[in-house]
Amino acid sequence: MPRGTLGQMTTQQLHLFNCLYAVVCIVFVLLTRATRRRTVGAIVGSAVGGIVAIGILDIAERAGLWHFELSWEPYFLAVLWIDFALCAFVFLITWRIARRFGGRGLAITLILVSSLSPFRDQWYLRQFPEWGSYSPGIAPLLAIAGTYIVLGVVGHGIMRLIAGPANADRLAKRPWESGDANQILRDQRR
Numbered sequence: 239m240p241r242g243t244l245g246q247m248t249t250q251q252l253h254l255f256n257c258l259y260a261v262v263c264i265v266f267v268l269l270t271r272a273t274r275r276r277t278v279g280a281i282v283g284s285a286v287g288g289i290v291a292i293g294i295l296d297i298a299e300r301a302g303l304w305h306f307e308l309s310w311e312p313y314f315l316a317v318l319w320i321d322f323a324l325c326a327f328v329f330l331i332t333w334r335i336a337r338r339f340g341g342r343g344l345a346i347t348l349i350l351v352s353s354l355s356p357f358r359d360q361w362y363l364r365q366f367p368e369w370g371s372y373s374p375g376i377a378p379l380l381a382i383a384g385t386y387i388v389l390g391v392v393g394h395g396i397m398r399l400i401a402g403p404a405n406a407d408r409l410a411k412r413p414w415e416s417g418d419a420n421q422i423l424r425d426q427r428r
């Protein structure tokens with residue numbers, strides 16, 4: 239099918255999502271006070287997760303679990319991959335969860351997200367039925383949940399390889415803070 243035809247997800251819609259995700263990612267970089275290394279780790283984790291996700295989409299499509307009206311042209315797939323890569327904010331959040339609650343907190347978050355995601359994704363397809371549909375039964379729901387688990391483990395794992403473990407990383411200074419102000423605060427706490 240040609241790019242941007244009616245009845246399928248269009249590149250224009252993906253560009254809109256890319257702009258939205260870019261803004262959200264920048265906001266979360268600032269809110270989580272992510273270091274450059276952590277930001278790069280989150281983006282690389284999301285980018286690798288995007289490759290995995292596109293592969294899963296294809297495999298599940300061939301298995302008959304769902305059908306999405308995607309153009310499998312290189313340009314469209316590249317824009318879709320960028321969409322996944324810009325979801326790096328998700329891994330900035332999981333890094334903070336891992337820093338605060340450890341591995342158990344991260345596991346609970348992954349279970350919650352993977353449990354709720356099939357319902358969220360079904361809601362999306364009800365809002366945009368021209369994008370595709372899921373096959374009936376529980377198998378597509380389990381595939382969606384499994385996909386989110388795989389993407390969470392791959393993305394967070396890649397980020398950890400690049401940025402190191404969450405509990406070993408110090409929070410970055412806020413741009414408006416100088417070293418002297420931090421020293422004053424530490425002295426006041428004593």
